[in-house]
Amino acid sequence: MQMFHVFRNTPYGRETLLQTAYFCKKMDITPVVYIPAYAKFLLYMENDVIQVDLDESYLHSPETAKAHVNAVMAELEMAPPRFFAPRHFSTPSLPDVPVSFNFMTCPKTISDLSAKRGSGSIGPRIRRIFKAAAFPVMIPPPVYKPFTRIAVMFGGSANAANAMRLAVRLHRLSGMPVSLYTAEEGRRGKKYYEKLLGKHALTGVFEQTVSDWQIFPQKDFIDNLYKVPHDALVIMGAYGHGLIRQLLFGSTLEIIQSTLPNSLLIVGPNYRGTM
Amino acid sequence: MGLYDKVKTWIGESPQWLGGDDRLLLIIFGALVGCCSGLAAVALNFSLHAMEGFFSSYRFHWYFFVLPGMGAALSSLFLEKIIQEGAGHGVPEVVYSVSRHGGLLRMRSMFSRLVSSSLTIGSGGSAGPEAPVVMSGSAIGSNIARFFSLNERQRIALVGCGSAGAVAGVFNAPIAGLVFTIEVIVGEWTALNIVPIAVASVAGAQISRLLQGNQIPFTHLHFDVDISTTLAAAGLAIITAAGCILLTRAIRKSHHVSGKVPVPLWVRAAIGGCIVGLVGLFLPQVLGEGYSVIQKMVEGSFTGGFALVLMLMLAKIAATSVTLGWGGSGGIFAPCLVVGSFSGLMYYRGIDALWPGLLQVNEGCFALLGMAGMIGGMLQAPLTAIFLIVEITGGYETILPLILVSVISTTVCHYFEPASFYFRDLIEKGYYLRPRTDAKVLADLRISELVEKDCISVPKNMSLGEFVKVVQQSRRNYFPVIDEITGAFAGMIHLDDIRPYLFDTLLHDTVFLEQIMTTDVETVDIDDDLSEVLSRMDVSGSFSMPVVTNQRFVGMVSKATLLDKYRKELMLQTTD
Numbered sequence: 001m002q003m004f005h006v007f008r009n010t011p012y013g014r015e016t017l018l019q020t021a022y023f024c025k026k027m028d029i030t031p032v033v034y035i036p037a038y039a040k041f042l043l044y045m046e047n048d049v050i051q052v053d054l055d056e057s058y059l060h061s062p063e064t065a066k067a068h069v070n071a072v073m074a075e076l077e078m079a080p081p082r083f084f085a086p087r088h089f090s091t092p093s094l095p096d097v098p099v100s101f102n103f104m105t106c107p108k109t110i111s112d113l114s115a116k117r118g119s120g121s122i123g124p125r126i127r128r129i130f131k132a133a134a135f136p137v138m139i140p141p142p143v144y145k146p147f148t149r150i151a152v153m154f155g156g157s158a159n160a161a162n163a164m165r166l167a168v169r170l171h172r173l174s175g176m177p178v179s180l181y182t183a184e185e186g187r188r189g190k191k192y193y194e195k196l197l198g199k200h201a202l203t204g205v206f207e208q209t210v211s212d213w214q215i216f217p218q219k220d221f222i223d224n225l226y227k228v229p230h231d232a233l234v235i236m237g238a239y240g241h242g243l244i245r246q247l248l249f250g251s252t253l254e255i256i257q258s259t260l261p262n263s264l265l266i267v268g269p270n271y272r273g274t275m
Numbered sequence: 276m277g278l279y280d281k282v283k284t285w286i287g288e289s290p291q292w293l294g295g296d297d298r299l300l301l302i303i304f305g306a307l308v309g310c311c312s313g314l315a316a317v318a319l320n321f322s323l324h325a326m327e328g329f330f331s332s333y334r335f336h337w338y339f340f341v342l343p344g345m346g347a348a349l350s351s352l353f354l355e356k357i358i359q360e361g362a363g364h365g366v367p368e369v370v371y372s373v374s375r376h377g378g379l380l381r382m383r384s385m386f387s388r389l390v391s392s393s394l395t396i397g398s399g400g401s402a403g404p405e406a407p408v409v410m411s412g413s414a415i416g417s418n419i420a421r422f423f424s425l426n427e428r429q430r431i432a433l434v435g436c437g438s439a440g441a442v443a444g445v446f447n448a449p450i451a452g453l454v455f456t457i458e459v460i461v462g463e464w465t466a467l468n469i470v471p472i473a474v475a476s477v478a479g480a481q482i483s484r485l486l487q488g489n490q491i492p493f494t495h496l497h498f499d500v501d502i503s504t505t506l507a508a509a510g511l512a513i514i515t516a517a518g519c520i521l522l523t524r525a526i527r528k529s530h531h532v533s534g535k536v537p538v539p540l541w542v543r544a545a546i547g548g549c550i551v552g553l554v555g556l557f558l559p560q561v562l563g564e565g566y567s568v569i570q571k572m573v574e575g576s577f578t579g580g581f582a583l584v585l586m587l588m589l590a591k592i593a594a595t596s597v598t599l600g601w602g603g604s605g606g607i608f609a610p611c612l613v614v615g616s617f618s619g620l621m622y623y624r625g626i627d628a629l630w631p632g633l634l635q636v637n638e639g640c641f642a643l644l645g646m647a648g649m650i651g652g653m654l655q656a657p658l659t660a661i662f663l664i665v666e667i668t669g670g671y672e673t674i675l676p677l678i679l680v681s682v683i684s685t686t687v688c689h690y691f692e693p694a695s696f697y698f699r700d701l702i703e704k705g706y707y708l709r710p711r712t713d714a715k716v717l718a719d720l721r722i723s724e725l726v727e728k729d730c731i732s733v734p735k736n737m738s739l740g741e742f743v744k745v746v747q748q749s750r751r752n753y754f755p756v757i758d759e760i761t762g763a764f765a766g767m768i769h770l771d772d773i774r775p776y777l778f779d780t781l782l783h784d785t786v787f788l789e790q791i792m793t794t795d796v797e798t799v800d801i802d803d804d805l806s807e808v809l810s811r812m813d814v815s816g817s818f819s820m821p822v823v824t825n826q827r828f829v830g831m832v833s834k835a836t837l838l839d840k841y842r843k844e845l846m847l848q849t850t851d
Binding site: 002030040042044047048049051053079081082087088089090091092093094096098100 | 359360361368371372375376379380381383421424704706721723761801802804824825826827
């Protein structure tokens with residue numbers, strides 16, 4: 001398995017890479033690091049092409065970038081990563097990045113102006129990556145933050161079921177305990193969500209894997225996010241809706257990512273991972 | 276799933292409710308895409324006319340030469356800073372997308388080139404609006420396919436529909452739209468493609484006729500074509516081929532030279548635009564798309580002499596190469612038509628001066644033939660050239676010399692420039708893959724799909740005796756050896772390697788795998804191109820190779836698995 005990371009040769013970029021390296025070490029995944037030579041690149045997904053527009057800081061000091069990446073890996077006692085060099089270009093200054101990897105790190109600053117404006121929002125462009133990607137996307141916290149457990153946001157949807165499947169897979173790879181968090185809509189009760197687990201054929205793995213399940217009312221959602229441990233890797237499903245839908249219906253993802261300081265692993269509707 | 280998503284899914288899965296056949300679906304989408312790309316073509320035409328009208332009053336002032344510079348600079352700024360789209364000629368990007376990425380094109384490409392080419396051409400830059408509108412139409416088709424989650428084959432058909440609708444709309448030439456798309460963009464003549472693309476062509480042309488009137492771009496006098504004209508066309512083909520080679524190389528040279536100028540892209544475009552503007556101060560015929568000059572030549576009312584025509588032809592080649600090579604936005608269709616008509620006129624006047632009265636036909640006929648020769652040679656697409664000229668001039672009576680000049684020009688060009696202007700860079704970089712070819716099938720397969728993971732890895736400090744037990748449990752002849760401390764791939768053991776020690780049981784506890792493994796093993800990376808891997812297998816004569824990524828053994832890739840997957844992929848690509 002491989003995890004794709006676009007390296008930014010700045011102190012913040014180092015923190016992000018540390019987070020990627022930690023995740024890879026924990027899950028025994030090979031990090032694939034791209035040191036960009038151009039300010040944009042294309043991700044050709046199965047049914048979409050997404051242009052990632054990096055800000056100029058990603059092109060900072062390319063001559064020291066490789067050494068800095070290797071130093072970060074060494075800090076976590078890891079071997080040097082694979083360095084990705086684009087082979088194909090859609091136009092001379094627009095490299096294509098293959099999407100054959102299994103995970104991708106996608107900091108909030110990677111491709112959206114809204115994040116720069118300080119609103120804290122992920123923004124529509126990054127949501128488009130979740131939407132189209134067949135792999136989970138990790139949104140790292142601004143500074144390196146190791147995790148020791150897995151927290152899954154489970155609302156019962158197909159995406160949430162995929163998040164649960166991913167959690168089981170990561171539990172098997174790392175041995176980290178898994179907790180489930182559900183924001184209850186109305187007064188549906190635990191049995192309703194247990195039925196949903198059954199509907200997604202997850203009852204068996206739930207019993208074997210999940211050590212703790214907390215159900216709290218939807219109306220106190222933000223307050224109850226305090227229950228999520230600070231040292232947990234949070235996994236959740238997201239539809240990656242566009243700007244208009246977000247404005248109309250809101251976005252749970254945006255609430256969670258702006259409230260929690262944890263690393264987030266987002267599973268989109270095209271994720272086809274197995275347990 | 277909401278109603279909106281349900282409708283999308285229902286349409287995306289339409290072959291099921293259409294009895295497993297998606298032809299009707301593609302026809303419906305083809306019409307939709309054709310209408311949209313026809314509208315894009317009309318919008319570009321209107322904006323070009325508006326800009327030309329606006330700038331026409333400035334054309335007689337000495338400072339006019341800065342206008343093409345300003346237009347090109349704005350065009351470059353728009354593409355680079357606002358839209359953030361790496362600029363190109365348009366058509367090669369569409370072909371690349373069809374070849375490599377199943378026709379996926381960015382949404383911003385639906386309008387970006389329309390605006391940028393309007394700025395470049397409308398301000399006087401020497402380029403054509405056809406390639407930008409092809410890019411725009413193709414992006415419309417691609418994004419409609421994406422929206423409805425259509426599969427790759429359907430998406431490529433819709434990209435073709437967009438291109439056909441655009442060409443049909445911009446020239447009011449539905450057959451040329453169809454033929455250009457099949458010959459240049461899609462690259463395969465299959466019923467599955469032709470039907471929706473033809474429908475899109477009709478839709479694009481119909482939209483153009485509704486909004487702009489049913490006019491052919493270049494009206495002409497009636498031509499009485501005789502055998503001398505047909506034979507003379509063969510000679511013209513040599514001239515047009517020379518023009519094609521000159522234009523192709525001039526654009527490349529210009530691009531190369533501009534790349535060495537250490538200034539931002541928009542400044543570079545401005546410099547190129549100003550150079551074109553300076554040429555235009557003395558020879559205004561080279562500015563813009565140049566259709567008014569063509570009209571005069573086709574009508575036979577162009578009054579300039581042989582030397583002026585030659586000068587104009589060379590100036591147009593120079594202006595086009597500077598406009599496109601220095602960062603202006605536009606295509607080569609229209610400049611080809613202008614250069615072609617100049618070369619036809621020049622050839623006619625040369626013949627007429629040497630052998631007066633030999634050619635009975637009006638000189639406009641040769642302007643028309645020159646256009647066909649130039650398009651045929653530049654695009655190396657003779658059918659497109661023939662049908663385009665027939666349709667945009669309404670001159671079916673010239674069909675015989677048209678065919679001759681197109682095919683000879685294409686052949687001569689092919690001799691000197693093995694690939695067309697659009698394909699040359701793609702072929703040089705190995706990006707151009709025609710459907711149903713070996714290269715395309717191999718490019719669509721990845722090493723990760725072929726890796727056989729049932730190999731048993733053994734540590735290098737394992738004794739021969741323990742290894743024999745492992746061999747008994749495995750059906751494979753190859754065993755990867757790993758470093759038990761680092762997990763790194765150390766080498767391979769083949770059953771042949773242990774044969775000399777196998778029957779001497781005394782050695783079972785004294786020989787370790789580290790001593791007998793092969794360390795000089797050729798490995799492949801999981802991201803290597805399959806065609807490259809196959810070549811390496813052929814050179815080394817090996818039947819399988821270990822896949823090693825970041826020093827970790829991943830699995831084996833073998834010719835047997837490859838053949839199996841290759842056949843499946845080939846069947847998938849060749850099933851209509």
